[in-house]
Amino acid sequence: MFLGLTSDVVPMYVLDDYAETMIAPRISMVSGVSQVQVQGAQKYAVRVQLDPEKLHAQEIGLNEVQDALRNWNVNVPTGQLFGRDATYTIKAAGQLARGRLASPSCR
Numbered sequence: 001m002f003l004g005l006t007s008d009v010v011p012m013y014v015l016d017d018y019a020e021t022m023i024a025p026r027i028s029m030v031s032g033v034s035q036v037q038v039q040g041a042q043k044y045a046v047r048v049q050l051d052p053e054k055l056h057a058q059e060i061g062l063n064e065v066q067d068a069l070r071n072w073n074v075n076v077p078t079g080q081l082f083g084r085d086a087t088y089t090i091k092a093a094g095q096l097a098r099g100r101l102a103s104p105s106c107r
Contacts, residue, residue, distance in 0.1 A: 016040075 003023070005015045019038045028036045050065060 005019055005023075007015055016038065024036045024038050027033060048065070048069065050062070055061070055065070
């Protein structure tokens with residue numbers, strides 16, 4: 001089965017999130033369904049351009065920038081729920097809201 005989501009009002013990343021968090025988990029719980037894949041995802045990405053001279057002037061190494069970015073990203077798996085018929089990954093999906101971290105939620 002293929003299911004396509006489109007919208008003239010909602011951005012693609014919102015549709016992708018809805019498919020990942022609402023539709024796919026429900027379809028995967030149907031008896032006889034072995035796998036659900038969400039394709040064509042449009043995710044937020046962070047692109048970082050560094051000025052080597054400014055980094056050197058501040059005595060900041062590339063490894064420090066990498067560590068800061070890794071620590072800033074809060075979308076990481078935080079645990080698992082083991083059910084009778086399935087295992088679910090819990091993910092804290094905090095989002096930046098007006099310059100600070102919003103409350104994380106479980107998915």
